[in-house]
Amino acid sequence: MSGQPWDIAAVRAHFDFPERGRIVTNNAASTQPPRELTELYRSLAPGYENVHRGQSSASQAMTRLFEDAHDTVARFLNAPGRRCVALYRNTTEAINAVMYSLLTEFRDGDNVVTTTLEHNSNFVPWYALCRDLLPRFGRRVEYRLARFDPDTGELDLAHLASLIDARTKLVCCTGASNFLGTRPPLAAVRALADASGYAQPNGEERSYLLVDGAQLVPGTFTDVQALGADYLAFSFHKLLAPFGVGVLCAREHLLESSLPFLYGGDMIAEGRVSADRVEYGPLPWKYAAGTPNILGAVVSAQALRLLLDLAQTPERATYFQTERPIEPETVRSAMNRVAAWNRELTARALDRLAALPGLTVYGPRDPARRTSLVAFNVAGHDPHDLARALNEAGVESRAGCHCAALAHRALGLTASCRLSFALYNTPEEVDYAVDVLGRVIAGRRRPRGEPAARSVTPHPQQIGSPS
Structure with missing residues (x-):
């Protein structure tokens, strides 16, 4: 199962937020609920x-x-x-x-x-x-x-x-x-x-x-x-x-x-x-x-069963609302797939952000040594302004100290801007967020008439494939 492609379209089909054009990259704060859980x-x-x-x-x-x-x-x-x-x-x-x-x-x-x-x-x-x-x-x-x-x-x-x-x-x-x-x-x-x-x-x-x-x-x-x-x-x-x-x-x-x-x-x-x-x-x-x-x-407990399904069989319910026993190896396999997809998204963000002038990323550079988020600052730009500019373009990020005041103080910072990813994010969303930041850094805001949030039509990506 671990060698099969991550079917991002099938995963996203369980959520309502994509239909609203939302690009959710504040998942370290809270994730989005699948439709099955609210129902x-x-x-x-x-x-x-x-x-x-x-x-x-x-x-x-x-x-x-x-x-x-x-x-x-x-x-x-x-x-x-x-x-x-x-x-x-x-x-x-x-x-x-x-x-x-x-x-x-x-x-x-x-x-x-x-x-x-x-x-x-x-x-x-x-x-x-x-x-x-x-x-x-x-x-x-x-x-x-x-x-x-x-x-x-x-x-x-x-x-x-x-x-x-x-x-x-x-x-x-x-x-x-x-x-x-x-x-x-x-x-x-x-x-x-x-x-x-x-x-x-x-x-x-x-x-x-x-x-x-x-x-x-x-x-x-x-x-x-x-x-x-x-x-x-x-x-x-x-x-x-x-x-x-x-x-x-x-x-x-x-x-x-x-x-x-x-x-x-x-x-x-x-x-x-x-x-x-x-x-x-x-x-x-x-x-x-x-x-x-x-x-x-x-x-909430059923969310764990649904997570196993989303990671392995997103087109059908194998564990959600069943009495099927959960075995450690099943959880290991599913969560390793989630981790691999998140790592792909994080690696893509790190690579593309590194090319933007004046941008500093905090934390380990190796995506395998970090969780699926990227916090950064841009010289000459208030991080809250960056988050507001991202929001104007339809990208939901977060600026502040992220309740990690000690680490910010240790680096001499009062705030940073953060993008954080989850199993339903797409490489296209990562690219779009970085493109928006690039325009902001270059002094170009969203052109008049351009929609605030573009529709992202994802396609299945093979985990481990070149970004």
């Missing part, structure tokens, strides 16, 4: 009921779908089972859940190590922990920031190693930067965390590892057991399903022993509340306080 959401609404507490047929049916959704997420990640999967609203909330669950375990003199590559959501919670929360309890805990090479965008592993010591409770690292595109060597980061010698409450002598997978999971085969991360967080709104669902996949024994993030409702063992004792429910419901986003969870 599935609507079809589930008439049978909606709450989960886990009802005796009605509707409640029992919805509970099965909701619990099956956790199973699907676990199988997609090759996690041991649903007990490892807690659902939240997004990556940010999942990371905060880790922070609060570990809050009382930190000892005076401990530290947390993270990097300047991070999205704000994998730095600010640790800043708050060390500066706002623990000081109120008289505990001194330090956060430490590992730098990156400003020329290559690669994580400085030697500097990271120098920051990790026997008082490092947790190492937090992005799986892929949403600004530089950098994909840190997580196996090497894992090895450094394992060698710290920190004495955890359960007797382990190592630092925990949290991976922000928001940019990693949507375009890369992610096997949590092979990855070796203690915590992995990601969002479905970057994975075709904009229904307010995020995932925390963690080692079962850590979820079992840690305190919950939120209390009340479904996280309580049924009938186990008295004036002097409250018992929590089994995993993963211990981390599901109150009424969850039931329909969002069900449909």
Whole structure:
């Protein structure tokens, strides 16, 4: 299957946005929903009921779908089972859940190590922990920031190693930067965390590892057991399903022993509340306080099955809305195809952008060492003006610090412009976006009478073919 062409026309046929002439290249922020997911959401609404507490047929049916959704997420990640999967609203909330669950375990003199590559959501919670929360309890805990090479965008592993010591409770690292595109060597980061010698409450002598997978999971085969991360967080709104669902996949024994993030409702063992004792429910419901986003969870899990179809059999449903088991090799094959297509688009963008005068691209130059985005600046041009000019021509990009303020500051920047690609983008769209930038740099705006967004008629491209 991996040698077959990527049928981009068949993939795009599942989405409504191309019919509006939209050229969507802000996918690192949020991806577009396939038509099947919005239709599935609507079809589930008439049978909606709450989960886990009802005796009605509707409640029992919805509970099965909701619990099956956790199973699907676990199988997609090759996690041991649903007990490892807690659902939240997004990556940010999942990371905060880790922070609060570990809050009382930190000892005076401990530290947390993270990097300047991070999205704000994998730095600010640790800043708050060390500066706002623990000081109120008289505990001194330090956060430490590992730098990156400003020329290559690669994580400085030697500097990271120098920051990790026997008082490092947790190492937090992005799986892929949403600004530089950098994909840190997580196996090497894992090895450094394992060698710290920190004495955890359960007797382990190592630092925990949290991976922000928001940019990693949507375009890369992610096997949590092979990855070796203690915590992995990601969002479905970057994975075709904009229904307010995020995932925390963690080692079962850590979820079992840690305190919950939120209390009340479904996280309580049924009938186990008295004036002097409250018992929590089994995993993963211990981390599901109150009424969850039931329909969002069900449909988001189906997005994973639909993604497998789009990557391998876009003309028919093989996994979507079926009970067909998801095997790791199936996920590996599908996600490798997604990654290869994204790499083709990114390589094309890097090659063509390099020819534009005054344009600086940030991060690794090798598309195989980065995720499917390109952030850049042009001398003499405000990045926000570039994004507005692209929008006038129908290209949806993004300008700003992309919630990666630390990395921008490290490079002496306040903002950059970014193009980010997904499995439904075409080489023609990449070319058009770069052509628009070329006109803007040359001082030529869109000629009067030219349509704001041109219709792109894609054709199947063989992955690996010359650009």
